Amino acid sequence: MKWIFPRGCFSSILQPVLLHSNPGRPVSCSTVFSSHKPRIPLHLRPPTSRATVADLKKWHIWAKNLVSSVGSTFLDLDNGPDSTLLQRELTWLVQDAFENPNKVSFQNSNDDDSVVSLRACLDDLYEMWKQRIEERRPFQYVVGCEHWRDLVLSVEEGVLIPRPETEMIVDLVNDAVNENEELRNGLWADLGTGSGSLAIGIGRILGDLGKVIATDLSPVAVSVASYNVQRYDLQDKIAVKQGSWFEPLKNVEGELAGLVSNPPYIPSDHIAGLQAEVAKHEPRLALDGGANGMNDLLHLCSGAVFMLKPGGFVAFETNGETQSKFLVEHMDTETKGSFHNVKIISDFAGFQRYVTGYKAR
Numbered sequence: 001m002k003w004i005f006p007r008g009c010f011s012s013i014l015q016p017v018l019l020h021s022n023p024g025r026p027v028s029c030s031t032v033f034s035s036h037k038p039r040i041p042l043h044l045r046p047p048t049s050r051a052t053v054a055d056l057k058k059w060h061i062w063a064k065n066l067v068s069s070v071g072s073t074f075l076d077l078d079n080g081p082d083s084t085l086l087q088r089e090l091t092w093l094v095q096d097a098f099e100n101p102n103k104v105s106f107q108n109s110n111d112d113d114s115v116v117s118l119r120a121c122l123d124d125l126y127e128m129w130k131q132r133i134e135e136r137r138p139f140q141y142v143v144g145c146e147h148w149r150d151l152v153l154s155v156e157e158g159v160l161i162p163r164p165e166t167e168m169i170v171d172l173v174n175d176a177v178n179e180n181e182e183l184r185n186g187l188w189a190d191l192g193t194g195s196g197s198l199a200i201g202i203g204r205i206l207g208d209l210g211k212v213i214a215t216d217l218s219p220v221a222v223s224v225a226s227y228n229v230q231r232y233d234l235q236d237k238i239a240v241k242q243g244s245w246f247e248p249l250k251n252v253e254g255e256l257a258g259l260v261s262n263p264p265y266i267p268s269d270h271i272a273g274l275q276a277e278v279a280k281h282e283p284r285l286a287l288d289g290g291a292n293g294m295n296d297l298l299h300l301c302s303g304a305v306f307m308l309k310p311g312g313f314v315a316f317e318t319n320g321e322t323q324s325k326f327l328v329e330h331m332d333t334e335t336k337g338s339f340h341n342v343k344i345i346s347d348f349a350g351f352q353r354y355v356t357g358y359k360a361r
C-alpha cells in the first residue's frame with residue numbers, strides 16, 4: 001500500500017520538549033499487557049467453511065466487476081489504489097481464504113458442483129470485498145496481515161500497517177551491530193512498536209545476549225505486537241510494554257545499546273488529505289506528529305541522550321528531507337554534542353528518510 005504524505009511543509013516554530021513527558025497526549029503509566037484479544041489473520045484461521053465452485057465463480061465475477069466499476073477513481077481522488085492493485089489484492093484474498101490455494105483454480109474448473117474448503121464463509125468474502133472497495137478499508141486490515149521483510153505480521157484496526165520504507169531501519173541496525181559486538185549483545189528499545197515489526201526484525205539479528213524492549217501507548221498495538229512476537233517465538237528476547245515513550249524504560253536509563261523509532265510524524269492538518277485508507281482507517285495516534293509533525297521526533301531524540309549508554313546507536317524514521325535536517329540540527333544544538341557520527345540516510349526511493357547517530361563516549 002502506498003504511504004502518501006504531503007511533504008516538507010512544517011513551520012520552524014517548535015514546541016518545548018520535556019523528557020519523560022508525552023507531547024500533547026493523555027499519558028498511560030501502565031506497563032501491564034493489554035487485555036485486547038488480537039484478531040487471527042485470515043491465512044492462519046482453520047478452514048471451517050465450504051463453497052461450490054459455481055458459487056465461488058459468481059463471487060469472483062462480482063468482485064472483479066466491483067473493481068472495474070471503480071477504475072482509477074481512487075487514484076484520481078486522493079492518490080489511492082488503482083484497479084491494477086485492487087485486482088492483485090483480490091488474488092491475494094483468494095490465496096489467503098482458500099485452504100489450498102495452489103491446488104484450486106476454480107475460475108477454470110468445469111466441475112461447478114465440486115466443493116472448496118475456505119477459511120471464511122462466502123458471505124464473509126462478499127462483506128470483506130465490499131468493505132475494501134466501498135469503505136476503502138485497507139486490504140491488510142481485511143485479511144489481518146502484512147508482509148514485511150521476510151515476516152508476515154498480524155495487523156488490525158488500531159495498529160499501523162508497517163511500511164516498506166521502515167524495513168531499512170533493520171539494515172541500519174544490522175550494519176551497526178556488525179561493527180560492534182557490544183551492541184549486538186546489548187539492550188535495545190523500539191519505541192512506538194505498532195505491530196512489533198522493528199522489534200522483531202532487530203530481535204532476530206541480535207546475539208544470544210541481546211534483548212529488545214518494545215513499547216507502545218496503544219493497548220491494541222501492545223496486544224498485536226505481543227501476538228507477533230510469540231508467533232516468531234521471540235518472547236524470551238523481546239518484552240512488549242505499554243506506556244508512553246520512555247515511561248516503560250525508567251529502570252534502564254543509560255543502559256540501552258540502541259534505540260529505534262518510527263514515531264508519528266505527519267503534521268496534524270495534513271492527515272485529512274491522506275488517501276482514505278490511511279486517513280479513515282489507520283490510528284491517528286500512529287500518524288499525528290503535532291503541528292509540524294516533529295513533536296515526537298524531538299521528544300524522542302532529547303530522551304535518547306539519557307537512555308543510551310556511551311557508544312549507543314540511535315535511528316529515527318522521518319517524513320523526509322526537511323524533518324531529517326531539522327532533527328540533525330536538534331541533535332547538534334539542543335543535545336549539546338551528545339551525539340556523534342550523525343547521518344541522514346536516504347530510503348530506496350531517494351527520500352532523506354532516516355537519521356542515525358551514536359551517543360558520544
Ligand SMILES: C[S@@+](CC[C@H](N)C(=O)[O-])C[C@H]1O[C@@H](n2cnc3c(N)ncnc32)[C@H](O)[C@@H]1O
Nearest residue numbers: 162192193194216217218244245262263264286
Ligand atoms: C508511525 S507508527 C509506527 C509503528 C511501527 N513502529 C511501524 O514502524 O510500523 C507510531 C507508533 O507510535 C505509537 N505511539 C504514539 N504515541 C505514543 C506514545 N506517547 N508513547 C508510545 N507510543 C506511542 C503509536 O501507537 C504507533 O504504534
